[in-house]
Amino acid sequence: MVLLLCLWAFVSFAFAAIGPIDTAKPALSRGTVVNAAPPGPFFQDFKPPFPTTGWWVGYAAAPSQDSVVAGPFPYMSRALDTGIQFGISNTRTFDGTSVIQTTQMDWEASYVQNPNTHASHKATAWDTQSVTVKYFASSDVGFTTYLVPGSPYMTLNYNAATILLTSRNGNILSINGQNIGNSPVSVTGTRFTVTNSAGTYVVYSLGGSISLSASQTTLTGSSIFTGVIRLARVTAESTSQAVLDQYSANYPIGVALDYTFSGDTSVMSFTYNVVGNAANLLHLSWPHHRKRLVNPNLITGLSYLTTKGHMKPVIGNVWKLSYALPTITWLPPRDPQASCIQQIIQALEYEIAHLTVAVPGDFYYWGKSFQATARLALIADHLGRQDLIPAALTVMKQSFAYWTFTNQTTYAAYETAWGGVVNGPGATDPNVDFGNGYYNDHHFHYGYMLHGAAVLAKYDSAWWKTNKDFVTAFARDIGNPSTADPYFTVARCRDWFAGHSWASGIANGGGSRDQESVGEAVNGYYGLILFADIIGNQDLKNWARLLWATEVDGAQTYWHLYPNANDPDTPYPEAGLRSLTTIGNVMDYQAGAWLFWGAQRSEIAAIQLLPVTPINEDMYDAAWLNGVWNYVSSELVDPTIGDDWKSIIYMAYGEVDPQTAFARSTNITGWGGLTTSQAFLIYHLATRKNPAGGNICTAAAANPAGTFTIRAPNGKFVSSSASSPNLVANADAGSSFLFAFMPGGGSIQNKATGQYVTADQNGAAPLAAARAVPQAWENFKVLQQGDGTYVILAGVNSRYITLDSTGALINNGATVSAAAKFTLTTTSSLQVVS
Numbered sequence: 001m002v003l004l005l006c007l008w009a010f011v012s013f014a015f016a017a018i019g020p021i022d023t024a025k026p027a028l029s030r031g032t033v034v035n036a037a038p039p040g041p042f043f044q045d046f047k048p049p050f051p052t053t054g055w056w057v058g059y060a061a062a063p064s065q066d067s068v069v070a071g072p073f074p075y076m077s078r079a080l081d082t083g084i085q086f087g088i089s090n091t092r093t094f095d096g097t098s099v100i101q102t103t104q105m106d107w108e109a110s111y112v113q114n115p116n117t118h119a120s121h122k123a124t125a126w127d128t129q130s131v132t133v134k135y136f137a138s139s140d141v142g143f144t145t146y147l148v149p150g151s152p153y154m155t156l157n158y159n160a161a162t163i164l165l166t167s168r169n170g171n172i173l174s175i176n177g178q179n180i181g182n183s184p185v186s187v188t189g190t191r192f193t194v195t196n197s198a199g200t201y202v203v204y205s206l207g208g209s210i211s212l213s214a215s216q217t218t219l220t221g222s223s224i225f226t227g228v229i230r231l232a233r234v235t236a237e238s239t240s241q242a243v244l245d246q247y248s249a250n251y252p253i254g255v256a257l258d259y260t261f262s263g264d265t266s267v268m269s270f271t272y273n274v275v276g277n278a279a280n281l282l283h284l285s286w287p288h289h290r291k292r293l294v295n296p297n298l299i300t301g302l303s304y305l306t307t308k309g310h311m312k313p314v315i316g317n318v319w320k321l322s323y324a325l326p327t328i329t330w331l332p333p334r335d336p337q338a339s340c341i342q343q344i345i346q347a348l349e350y351e352i353a354h355l356t357v358a359v360p361g362d363f364y365y366w367g368k369s370f371q372a373t374a375r376l377a378l379i380a381d382h383l384g385r386q387d388l389i390p391a392a393l394t395v396m397k398q399s400f401a402y403w404t405f406t407n408q409t410t411y412a413a414y415e416t417a418w419g420g421v422v423n424g425p426g427a428t429d430p431n432v433d434f435g436n437g438y439y440n441d442h443h444f445h446y447g448y449m450l451h452g453a454a455v456l457a458k459y460d461s462a463w464w465k466t467n468k469d470f471v472t473a474f475a476r477d478i479g480n481p482s483t484a485d486p487y488f489t490v491a492r493c494r495d496w497f498a499g500h501s502w503a504s505g506i507a508n509g510g511g512s513r514d515q516e517s518v519g520e521a522v523n524g525y526y527g528l529i530l531f532a533d534i535i536g537n538q539d540l541k542n543w544a545r546l547l548w549a550t551e552v553d554g555a556q557t558y559w560h561l562y563p564n565a566n567d568p569d570t571p572y573p574e575a576g577l578r579s580l581t582t583i584g585n586v587m588d589y590q591a592g593a594w595l596f597w598g599a600q601r602s603e604i605a606a607i608q609l610l611p612v613t614p615i616n617e618d619m620y621d622a623a624w625l626n627g628v629w630n631y632v633s634s635e636l637v638d639p640t641i642g643d644d645w646k647s648i649i650y651m652a653y654g655e656v657d658p659q660t661a662f663a664r665s666t667n668i669t670g671w672g673g674l675t676t677s678q679a680f681l682i683y684h685l686a687t688r689k690n691p692a693g694g695n696i697c698t699a700a701a702a703n704p705a706g707t708f709t710i711r712a713p714n715g716k717f718v719s720s721s722a723s724s725p726n727l728v729a730n731a732d733a734g735s736s737f738l739f740a741f742m743p744g745g746g747s748i749q750n751k752a753t754g755q756y757v758t759a760d761q762n763g764a765a766p767l768a769a770a771r772a773v774p775q776a777w778e779n780f781k782v783l784q785q786g787d788g789t790y791v792i793l794a795g796v797n798s799r800y801i802t803l804d805s806t807g808a809l810i811n812n813g814a815t816v817s818a819a820a821k822f823t824l825t826t827t828s829s830l831q832v833v834s
């Protein structure tokens, strides 16, 4: 019976459009692992794969399978042994950073015969949005509840059981207007209004007249009942009861997701499976739905304020939502502007020559560098520098190969308790790789990998032949379109009703979900687009484009804030929140301008922008970018704020004003954390729409190149040796230094020792020739002055070099007037310096 029901659910709700990417056992050299927090008896009639990110995953996730979960909205709920609890938050506050909707339970639905054991409730079916839960005693006595997000009613289908509704929010105050005192009140009918501290609910019986006995804490049926009852929360609108009454007879039991594609447009449909009159289904929409619904039959008179703003009613069981799909695949749709090409090539040659093989210590950081290297190969191709591609690919292949070795402590494995590809050691430790083994962040992590692997595949078919099966497992993990894949849940991270993905998985009891890096979610689906393109599967590519377009729409609706917008349908009516320009973290019960890890405005903005890629020009709208630019402007000129964050903001701002973005970017020496690349930054700006026209790039003031002695204003020459690496102007001859190009400036190398000059980030210690490899701390701008002398600016803290009382060179001059003026003299490369 149960299995039949489940089959029926999948068959009749199956979304037709697209088959699985693959159905084979994932080909991972390290085999399988088992998550230390397997699902509870909720899934007793099913085998993995199970959803790991859906709103109801907390019904099944450890430790106790009874987390408060965010749904079915407008309700939040808990599946306890004693019954299903639900409520609607009455309290929304803005604390200066976040809007917070306090969690609350109003009622618990159960039945008198409930054995109250952990195994006496279970899932009987689910689809991409809803879940059906059955509470049962022996011989099917109990009730089934269809938990469909968007329904203003909770629906309970009783079978040979005695109704038991328990107040979870204070005592029951009244029923049908009669106060409840010490002795119970009996009422009979098909419709009741009942109040407790939460407010008023209407209770409907669709199974004929019932009698309820109301005590201060419970409503109990007078007899065994078979039939449907529904509960709905009355709202502040005077008409809300009438609206709820009018549509109470028609209830959804599930929803089918489908989609059609026509050129660069997709119409996604939600078709609710309704018992009753389907055309008269009353269902609630969020702001992102109302932006995209095609010809919706919207009515007024009922609304619920949730974290995502007001839910408002739509009549009818078929929703069609229209999305414009992205058209960009590998490269931006414009060639790089001529004004920038020389600088792009100079940086690109340097960066490709200095690539190092990233040994995987996790998926996240490894993936970022894998994708970044892939982008360098694509840029080289776009610039006609195919000669530079092989070096990038070689480094990528060597780095990727670690995943296929069997001797690494970081490895990929198929996890069998829930069903998915994980960081193997993470399966028993949620602190590994940002919780990857607990299904956190998979779309972030695997999007980077798919992106890099697709680029490798594009240029190296032999590599692809060998590695395709391995990579395909990752595409299936985040982008499986079909229930016909026996190893992976459908679109793991996507919440189709919420209109975006969630990063959190089963850690945290599956409750209180969050996503604080929407740009990386978008990038995850970009990786899937490139993967689909490589395997030549147009259906899959369209599905990936739809995932991308919907995620972007979610970002624009719930992450991007428009301080001056007067949108009556904004999810965030609080002007104080909207003035914060960008949400850092969207969660189930709060949304705010904060991060788990950083408080700077530029960090909060940049993590929603990154990684900046060509396809994102459809995600960054000008109104929001201008807001971000103004909001972070004081940080952009603050040398204590990291260049990596600034570089991301400059890249994205290139949509609005690439000239200013370029000018600002000439001052930085870091380009986006581990994805660091000046070539990519300039290339990105060089390929923008350039609304104002004209040159985007201006010639950079290059450091002098060659071997020089450095004479300080005290008349002495700068020296440094292996035993005294500090640079001190105290010599009559001095050391020879090799000045060479680096992106953002240049390096200064002591010729005799081979060591590169490094600067203290705090400008407290003297410069020292003490690094074997030049990186950000070893990057200087050497700027010629009108009198022919030079001042030197340390990239790491944007401070000029001065001399201290001992003649030591130190990067602590705030302005050029404080800088020491040096004379550089070319030395013969044969000159021996003692």
Ligand SMILES: *[C@@H]1O[C@H](CO)[C@@H](O)[C@H](O)[C@H]1NC(C)=O
Residues within 6 Å of the ligand: 405, 406, 407
């Ligand atoms: C790990 O395995 C690879 C592939 O077999 C091999 O090349 C490498 O040397 C091994 N590394 C160690 C540390 O044993």
Ligand SMILES: *[C@@H]1O[C@H](CO)[C@@H](O)[C@H](O)[C@H]1NC(C)=O
Residues within 6 Å of the ligand: 663, 664, 667, 798
């Ligand atoms: C670059 O930084 C210097 C020193 O902090 C500053 O004077 C200059 O205005 C900056 N240039 C741009 C384009 O931001």
